[in-house]
Amino acid sequence: MIEVAVIGVGGWGKNLARNYYQLPEANLRYICDLDPAKLEAMQRQYPGATTTSSYDDVLADPELDAVVIATTGPSHYELAKKALLAGKDVYVEKPFVLEVEHAVELTELAEKGDRIVMVGHLLEYHPVVARLKSMIEAGDLGDVYYIYSQRLNLGTVREDENALWNFAPHDISSILYLLGKKPVDVSARGQDYLQRDVEDVVFLTISFEDSTMAHIHVSWLDPHKVRKLTIVGSSKMAVFDDLESSEKLKVYDKGARLSQDYDTFAEYVGLRFGDITIPYVKTGEPLRIECLHFIDCVENRKQPRSDGHDGIRVIKVLDAAQRSLKNNGVPVAID
Ligand SMILES: NC(=O)c1ccc[n+]([C@@H]2O[C@H](COP(=O)([O-])OP(=O)(O)OC[C@H]3O[C@@H](n4cnc5c(N)ncnc54)[C@H](O)[C@@H]3O)[C@@H](O)[C@H]2O)c1
Numbered sequence: 525m526i527e528v529a530v531i532g533v534g535g536w537g538k539n540l541a542r543n544y545y546q547l548p549e550a551n552l553r554y555i556c557d558l559d560p561a562k563l564e565a566m567q568r569q570y571p572g573a574t575t576t577s578s579y580d581d582v583l584a585d586p587e588l589d590a591v592v593i594a595t596t597g598p599s600h601y602e603l604a605k606k607a608l609l610a611g612k613d614v615y616v617e618k619p620f621v622l623e624v625e626h627a628v629e630l631t632e633l634a635e636k637g638d639r640i641v642m643v644g645h646l647l648e649y650h651p652v653v654a655r656l657k658s659m660i661e662a663g664d665l666g667d668v669y670y671i672y673s674q675r676l677n678l679g680t681v682r683e684d685e686n687a688l689w690n691f692a693p694h695d696i697s698s699i700l701y702l703l704g705k706k707p708v709d710v711s712a713r714g715q716d717y718l719q720r721d722v723e724d725v726v727f728l729t730i731s732f733e734d735s736t737m738a739h740i741h742v743s744w745l746d747p748h749k750v751r752k753l754t755i756v757g758s759s760k761m762a763v764f765d766d767l768e769s770s771e772k773l774k775v776y777d778k779g780a781r782l783s784q785d786y787d788t789f790a791e792y793v794g795l796r797f798g799d800i801t802i803p804y805v806k807t808g809e810p811l812r813i814e815c816l817h818f819i820d821c822v823e824n825r826k827q828p829r830s831d832g833h834d835g836i837r838v839i840k841v842l843d844a845a846q847r848s849l850k851n852n853g854v855p856v857a858i859d
Contacts, residue, residue, distance in 0.1 A: 526819050529554035529582045530592045531603060533562050535680070536617065537594030543815040544592065545570050550819050554582045579603065583610040590640075590822050593617060597685050601626040604641070608633045613640040613822045618693035619685070619842060620835035624859075627839040631832025642818050642828035643835035645697035649814040652764050652772045653698050655805050656755065659762065659775075660702060666759030666779070671699050672739040673753040676746035686723040688714065688845055691742035696730075696841045697830065698753065699740075705732045707837075712845040713853040717745060728845045731855075775801045 528550050530541045537557075545552040552573045555566045563575040576582060582591070583606060591607040592615045593600055601621040607614045608630065620643045621627050634641035647653050659665055673695040682690050700707065707730045714726035725743035732738070751766035761776040777798030786792040821828045828834075844856040 526550045526822050527553045527585075527587055527589045528592060528819075529556060529588055529590070530594060531556045531579060531582070532593065532595035532617075533557050533566055534559075534594070534596075537592075538566070539811055540592050540594050540617075540815065541566060541570065541573075543809075543812050545573070547812075547815060547819060549816070549823065553585070553588055556582050579606070583607060583612065589613060590615065590818070592818075594644075596682075597622055597689060601630070604630050605633065608637060608639050608641065611637065611639065615642045615644065615818050616835075617644040618646070618697070618838075619689050620693075620832075620839055622685075622689070622839075624836065624839050624843050627832065627836040631836055634832055638825075640818075640821050640825075640828060641832040641835070642821060643697075643830045643832070643838070644814065645693065645701075645830040645834060645838065646810050646814055647694050647698035648701045648830050648834075649817060650698075650766075650810040651805050651808055651813070652766070653702065655773060655803060656753075656762060656764060657702055660755075660757075664760060664775075665755060665757030665762060667757060668703065668736055669756045669758060670737045670739070671702065671753065671755050672741075673699065674741045674750045676741065676743045676748055676750040678746060679744045679749075681718055681724070681744055683719060683722060686714070686716070686721075686726065687742045687744055688712065688723060688726040688728070688849065689842060690744075692726065692728065692740055692842065692845070693838055695740040695742070695753070697834065697838050699730070699738045700834075700837055700841070701829075702755070703732065703736060703738075705734065705736060707731070707841055707858045708733055709855040709857045710841055710844045710848055711853050711855040712849040714849050723849060726845075726849065728848075730841065730858075770807070771802045772807075773803055773805055775803060777801070 528544045567575045590613040675691045712728035714723035724745040730738045753764040755762045844858045848856040
């Protein structure tokens with residue numbers, strides 16, 4: 525049984541607390557938050573867990589195995605570092621941290637201390653993303669030309685991070701995971717309509733080492749709620765719509781083929797319109813799958829899929845995108 529503490533039980537952290545409470549492989553030992561009202565509500569819901577506002581007390585418990593950090597982004601680095609130095613395995617919600625050096629430091633610290641650090645890149649644990657990954661690897665889509673994703677809503681407006689840092693970690697992590705390729709540069713444009721210097725809408729374009737490209741549109745100021753990822757391949761195209769209740773994945777047998785034997789331009793570029801299929805994907809709450817993965821890694825000393833290195837890769841793209849954003853979209857190289 526893995527003893528877990530959840531730090532921060534706001535809008536998202538309470539979902540993590542629920543999952544760790546429900547998993548038979550874990551014991552929700554502590555719930556820690558600075559807000560007494562939240563602690564009171566959690567105590568009523570999970571009477572077996574100790575609620576506290578003292579993070580130091582949590583870390584001082586030698587029986588505690590793992591710390592799950594679900595506070596807001598700016599506090600992740602300090603809290604995760606303290607937990608690693610206290611010898612705990614750590615899960616950190618996205619965005620991992622706000623500086624590339626901090627991501628590197630935490631990853632090295634974990635490796636030196638033989639501790640696990642895992643980043644909450646939820647979509648890497650989504651069953652549809654897993655299916656897309658195996659389709660790409662099997663060559664079912666042909667060569668992937670480009671991917672684009674949209675994460676839009678008229679939703680919670682943050683003051684401590686912009687729409688890029690709040691939403692795009694999901695899109696960047698899933699696209700890097702799906703492609704398994706090295707991003708070369710990123711160009712980002714956006715605008716701060718509601719609060720100065722906090723962009724509400726961001727469009728970013730990532731180039732990869734070959735001609736593959738990815739485009740991400742994130743916004744909390746949009747009339748539509750959209751969670752969609754489209755992959756255009758040389759053989760087939762696929763659309764993952766996470767707002768669909770059951771038919772989340774559609775595969776389009778569509779494409780364009782260049783002919784060697786032609787008289788007209790229309791014959792040279794032949795368009796192909798085939799079937800649209802809806803593969804069956806066994807559903808499951810991605811967060812539960814992610815929590816199970818963390819517990820499995822802690823128990824069996826495995827490297828998580830979204831480990832510190834994955835966190836570094838994503839933060840490097842976010843950092844370059846942020847610099848491009850402040851420089852009118854000039855492409856910024858990703859180290
Ligand atoms: N994976 C996802 O799909 C997903 C979705 C939403 C949010 N998130 C991430 O989860 C994290 C939390 O987001 P949220 O929307 O729940 O934020 P929130 O503001 O609703 O909650 C944060 C909570 O952390 C507490 N807190 C802050 N500093 C603390 C500290 N030092 N010690 C203990 N508690 C502290 C606050 O009191 C608050 O209850 C963010 O990193 C966010 O990006 C992930």
